[in-house]
Amino acid sequence: MNNYKIDVVIPWVDGNDLEWQKLKDQYSEVKSADKSDSRYRDWDNLQYIFRGIEKFWPWVNRVFLITCGQKPQWLNVNCEKLRLVNHSDYIPKEYLPTFNSNTIELNLHRIEELSEHFIYLNDDIFPIHPLKPTDFFRHGLPCDSSLQQTLLSIYVPNDTAIQHIEFTQLGLINAHFRKRNVTRGNLYRWYGPYLGIHGMMQALLKANQHFFTGFNMYHSAQSFLKSTFDEVWHHYHDYLNEHCHNKFRQNTDVNQWLVRYWQLAENKFAPYNKMKRRKLFSPSLSNRDEIITSIIQQKYDIISINDNPLLSNTDFMEIKPRINEALDSLLPDKSIFEI
Secondary structure (H helix, E strand, O other), rough: OOHHHHHHHHEOOOOOHHHHHHHHHHHOOOOOEEEOHHHHHOOOOHHHHHHHHHHHOOOOOEEEEEEEOOOOOOEOOOOOEEEEEHHHOOHHHHHOOOHHHHHHOOOOOOOOOOOOOOOOOOOOOOOOOOOHHHEEEOOOEEEEEEEEOOOOOOOOOOOOOHHHOOOOOHHHHHHOOOOOHHHOOOHHHOOOOHHHHHHHHHHHHOOOOOOOOOOOOOOOOOEEEHHHHHHHHHHHHHHHHHHOOOOOOOOOOOHHHHHHHHHHHHHEEEEEHHHHHEEEEEEOOOOHHHHHHHHHOOOOEEEOOOOOOOHHHHHHHHHHHHHHHHHHOOOOOOOOOOO
């Protein structure tokens, strides 16, 4: 049993806030930046993340909700397990204001009260089935998988920024770590049966490669050590400092995945084989019913309902209430985080 505290961190923005929109518009002349409305569209279901944490992860120490000074109307700011954190409380003032999720993520280690062990959740990630602390940390290490992939192209329709970021992060990882040194003496972490047959074959095929060519990406709950953020900043301060000045996401940025990859490359992770119990959905009319069924029947431990930039506002307004009804049917009772 883990004998240390585990916190949860959730960033959130109210994209319908007119004052916030005005401030965002002042910086919208920045070219080659990701200012997509889908990055800020409000699904009005944040409360179900908190309800899921209370019901399915009752062992969580505290939840840190990060905002730019906004507050959901239903939020119980007096809840002992809640910390409401303003960007200005932890992000250096030279980076503010920021509309860049990468800047918000890369500075999490500056939150003073945050525990060494914490779980990072985007505001579209929902706990829908019970999990234990040992599903996130074991022996003080983040649970994760070294499952590898190969990035073949920097072109991904409608989301080129993510792929560019991946190439940049791999470059930084390979500049600091030598793959052979990382995997030597750590055979179970890098070639073990927990990876599954396909994953083991992938690892063996890549065994003689001198560099890491990519890691499997999970848009889901991510376990972190706060100290790893400090370490990454120590080694790449100038690069991170430069790109944290970007007001919006840009292709040259890096994000919290760099910290995750650093944990993998340092072998500071506990091999974990239940990633198949976590599901990412990009909502559309064609998969709406599958999302709803997955919620109601609790087919997964965690689901991500990641807003689709191709989803029209008309379809968004049709899908949103149906998904929220499903979440409410699973989690109908207010949590301690609500008024």
